[in-house]
Amino acid sequence: MTALPATPAPAPSGAGARTKIFTGPRILAGDGTEPEALAVRSGWIVAAGTRHDLRSAFPKAEEVALDGALVVPGFNDAHCHPSQAALARVRVDLNTLPNAGAVLSALRRQARRTPPGQWVVGQPLDERRVGVLDRDMLDQVSDSHPVLVVHYSLHRAVANSAGLAALGYRSPADAPPGGQLGVRADGRLDGHLVERAWLDPWLPGTGASSIAPYGTPSAQQAALKDVIAELHACGITSFCDALVTPAEQELYARTLAAGELTARVGMLLWHSYADPERLPGDGPDPLRLRTVGVKMMLDGALSGGTCLCRSPYPSATGTGNGLQILGDDEFTATVRAIDAAGGRVAVHANGDQAVQTVLDVIESLPRSGTRHRIEHCSLIDDSLAGRIARARLITVPFGPFVTLHGEKLLDYYGDRVDHICAHRTLRDAGIVVAGSSDYPLAPPDPLLAIRSLVTRTTAAGTTVGAGQRIGPQDAVDVYTRGSAAASDDESVKGTLAVGRLADLAVLDTDLTAAEPDALSEIRVRSTWVGGECVYTSRR
Ligand SMILES: [Zn+2]
Incomplete structure (x- = not known):
């Protein structure tokens, strides 16, 4: 976890290191300056100034005319x-399922492909869309697989009866410190696992194996x-x-x-x-x-x-x-x-x-x-x-x-x-x-x-x-x-100062002039990492 050097390694200037000059809309460099153009080599900003000056300094440079209204440092x-979002997609992906019935069907399909005894996990659970799930509903998925549905907040989850048994949860008193187990009026666990009740088996630490499937x-x-x-x-x-x-x-x-x-x-x-x-x-x-x-x-x-x-x-x-x-x-x-x-x-x-x-x-x-x-x-x-x-x-x-x-x-x-x-x-x-x-x-x-x-x-x-x-x-x-x-x-x-990485975002609207409520409607035209385009709204 060592800190980066205070000054970046000098960009190579020999053969193969091609200079690009970025021009186009207003550039808010983020340090109080607004250069008209940026010269970029090997991923780093090597000069900032007027387009004319940079063209003179780098006559062989390729000019990249950015399309949009405002350039800001990359967000x-x-x-x-992001890794949790990605891994959720290799489990049973609940992102677009419209209701509880669809969630249970998707989990059942996964259970049929999974050896008995192994965890079947779906996420993210969004109760605003699919309603509240509980142990009894998840028992309809399988009684031979532990089943877990993880809330999108990553602060809680719901398990079926086989899941509760696999985790050793029989009564509310079995909750670990920093965790809670949901309980029905009759005293029976309802399958809801809060904080460490699901997090500890999900992230058990070095040497222990997680209940999370990884695809x-x-x-x-x-x-x-x-x-x-x-x-x-x-x-x-x-x-x-x-x-x-x-x-x-x-x-x-x-x-x-x-x-x-x-x-x-x-x-x-x-x-x-x-x-x-x-x-x-x-x-x-x-x-x-x-x-x-x-x-x-x-x-x-x-x-x-x-x-x-x-x-x-x-x-x-x-x-x-x-x-x-x-x-x-x-x-x-x-x-x-x-x-x-x-x-x-x-x-x-x-x-x-x-x-x-x-x-x-x-x-x-x-x-x-x-x-x-x-x-x-x-x-x-x-x-x-x-x-x-x-x-x-x-x-x-x-x-x-x-x-x-x-x-x-x-x-x-x-x-x-x-x-x-x-x-x-x-x-x-x-x-x-x-x-x-x-x-x-x-x-x-x-x-x-x-x-x-x-x-x-x-x-x-x-x-x-x-x-x-x-x-x-x-x-x-x-x-x-x-x-x-x-x-x-x-x-x-x-x-976007000289000596910094050429990471930038180009917006379709100058946000300094936008109506505050409309700021969220501003769209990104293109995104650049180390002077290379990683996204453009143009096909
Ligand atoms: Zn977080």
Whole structure:
């Protein structure tokens, strides 16, 4: 997890290194400059200035006239789950199924192809579309296969009777710490598994085998390519995959070795696979693929109403304050061990109580240069923001959640929404704020997130915490420079300055002049990674 060199390796200038000059629409370089043209060689920006000057300096260069209205640095989604999205497609893919009947039929087909006793897994479950599933319904799929349907939030799942038996769950008391088992009025388990009740067998750690089926390597790789192509179509050139195990690390490494990893990928390794004595080092091409930290999950979900808050709210768990997933002792010991080994922790903490716990532990560490991350960091106040700034923590709050879930946030958290997804408070405190969709929990489109950050209104027009609004260029800054800093990449990414990678997105509208509500309608014309086109809206 070593940091990248502060200055990039010089681009080769000899034979074979061809220079391109990018011209066309307005270029917002992200560092306050607006060069008319960019010269690119071997993937790096080697000069910026007027078209005339660059043409004189590089007379043999190929000119690329970009089609569109605005060029911005390529978007960087600092917390999303592309490998989980890809692997969901090699399991029973529930994405487009219209109702519970279709879900059960698809699972039954998979059960017929699966040896008895092996897991049949479908995802993502979206109850808004297919309704609520339970153990009895999944028992109609098979009584000789354990069956699991995983909610799109990755915070809960539903199992059939064979699944509950395979996991050793007979009564509510069998739930592990940090997990819950759903129970019917008559005391019988209803099949619902919350947080660690399904997550521990799904991500069991080094040496144990997961209940998750992984499909064939070629099916995995094809699905990952499709997912990355969809991200490129949103202008995304870099992302940090916020949950990998060795299986997903291997999938990315294979894709890189095949020359098919068109995005730049950072990875957060799930803590139960991270050995402090042997933290992953940089691979063969760290500008394409590297591990940037160790992921832990301290509390529940923001839009699911399970995050850990200081004061009570109508939480979905019925516990009053939400759910703590990792116990204090295990959390503290893991943070200390990773920090002592020179690694970065990236802690999922949504509620203000969870954020406070992260700060308590990090403030107690011996001083080191490592800048740890708080993933989501959803509910804060000025005092927590001050502590985050002093500890030089990086925050990775949700981008599009106010537009997507604003009404639900109001229902759960009331007036506290003024301090949820607090981009303005965090930026004003001088804290690094990265952009994040949490895809596939939300659409990956950064322009939807930018609309949310700028308007703080829902799709239905409800305003949620207007005091947290930021301007459109600041929102772009979150999704470019902020995200680059969240993986120590600010020396090579995040702006279109000389010496940075030529990663850029071309938009069909100048977002600085767009109506705020219409920001999410802006489309990407083309996306470029290292000066190579990875997406164009033209066929
Ligand atoms: Zn996540």
